[in-house]
Amino acid sequence: MNCFRERWWERWEKNGWRNSQKQAVANRDLWERLLAETRRHEVEWHKVAGHADDVMNNRVDLLARGAIGG
Secondary structure (H helix, E strand, O other): OHHHHOOHHHHHHHOOOEOOOOOEOOOHHHHHHHHHHHHHOOOOOOOOOOOOOOHHHHHHHHHHHHHHOO
16 A cells, blocks of 8 residues: 555656665566556555454455455
């Protein structure tokens, strides 16, 4: 979430997808896909503590586990 709230992606793109330590950004392919979707849709970011029994966080966990077959 910090990537989007603090706009890290702008520096990553400007620096050829290198982080502040000059290393390749991990999971670049996933970040680029997520960034593409945030450009298509208006997104409002809300930080939720993991495993806090939040309805939407539980839904996302369920979807993620389903996507990886777990």
